Amino acid sequence: MSSRFLTRLRLAWESTRPVDPETTATLRERWQALPEHVRTPAQALGQHAVGCEGTHGVFPRCNLACTPCYHSRDANRVRVDGGHTVTQVRAQLRLLRERRGPHAHAQLIGGEVSLLPPDDHAAALLAMREQGREPMSMSHGDFDASYLTALALDAHGEPRLPRVSFAGHFDMLMFGRRGIERPADERSLNPYRRRFVDMFADLRREHGVPYFLAHNMTVTPRNLNQIADVIRDCHDYGFGLFSFQPAAFVGDDRRWHEGYRDSTDDDVWAQIEAGAGTRLPFRALQVGDERCNRTTYGFYVGERYFPILDDEKPADLHTRDVFFRHLGGVNFAGTALPTLAVKLARVIARHPSVAVVFTAWTVRMARTVGLRRLLRYRRIRPVTFVMHSFMDAADVTPAWEALQRGETSAQPRVLAAQQRLQACSYAMAHPETGELVPACVQHSVLDPGENVALRQFLPLLPTVRSHREG
Secondary structure (H helix, E strand, C coil): CCHHHHHHHHHHHHHCCCCCHHHHHHHHHHHHHCCHHHCCCCECECCCECCEEECCCCCCCCCCEECCCCCCCCHHHECCCHHHHHHHHHHHHHHHHHHHCCCEEEEECCCCHHHCCHHHHHHHHHHHHHCCEEEEEEECCCCCHHHHHHHHECCCCCECCCCEEEEEECCCCEECECCECCCCCCHHHHHHHHHHHHHHHHHHHHHCCCEEEEEEEEECCCCHHHHHHHHHHHCCCCCCEEEEEECCCCCCHHHCCCCHHHCCHHHHHHHHHHHHCCCCCCCCCECCCCCCEEEEEEEEECCEEEECCCCCCHHHHHHHHHHHHHHCCCCCCCCCHHHHHHHHHHHHHHCCHHHHHHHHHHHHHHHHHCHHHHHHHCCCEEEEEEEECCCCHHHHHHHHHHHHCCCCCCCHHHHHHHHHHHCCCEEEEECCCCEEEEHHHHHHHHHHHHHHHHHHHCECCCCCCCCCCC
């Protein structure tokens, strides 16, 4: 055999290795850093993922008004600057790559991402991909198809991104959306939700660009009882994930108009379950602290939703444990299907019981769904339901300050906040200090000062009014 052939064979073998050694080391480190109370068999952090990541201080400005708004008072006094965004994204993601390993999901988040010029937006996403991240752009969704096309395609009309992922935030607490300045209720936003999804469907049909879409919604007592209808109305629009965030007292206090704590996480989750039409067993898989995150993975067949794991069925929990043990370090999201197939084949060749366990799970799911339903609809639509509960700044600030001093608080609320921060699944990077901080710390403690500095560094350009405007 020639040396060239042997080299290519070795590279092919390494590229299809199920788990990168660096990933193994990173996951082990992540697990060991978690507080004891979340190191459970259900915990995904450290067994399958390092957690999500987000940017900060890259474009804090937004052109909608929300009640509440998690940005500080100075956020809308900072100019959107594409060069600044790309530079900061590169630096932040480089640190995340160094500290959290070769693969993760990361959000391009700030104010409104579509205020970035399309070329700068694309450059930021590509910079994230260069660091092994699967990026998602966070947006209110009030932009045109022409912007999306300019983002996804290069100057020659060819796709420059392997996939576009967006989280569209839609709720009646957002003011200033074109065509519906002040929504009367959640249902009145459904045409805008549909329009958002249709833009991506058209992009794929016309240019072959794949996409993934999430739906975000802030929840207060005003729209709590409308959650179920949002899910019933929109579950088949094309969103792959529905995320609900109970409002917290964070950011600009001029936009706090309700008693957000009048409803509980259980109240919100009950509404999500009502919309899905079934119990959502969120304890089968946990991400961080249960007080912060609840997640159920599943799929629709027709109008019915089926969770993939039931936390009350020992056989499903055994399937989860086998997945973490033998497949936990496999990178599914960022791997081409042929390569992934070889990786899985190599796992099964070494651990044949994996095939047995997942075949049994497939048979159980098929029985649960029913052959008649599968033959009738012939389509499975994966959809994930998530609830993210942020903490109030009044609790985060003393909790973080105490952690920085190495102290454990004796105050129950502050202690609970400390525990949640230590188990946080969502990190933001500070290259200037080499520090990674939880998102709640970023928004509650660091954003106000950061945006004051950005206001000086990137001031809004002065506007000269014409005589006609006057």
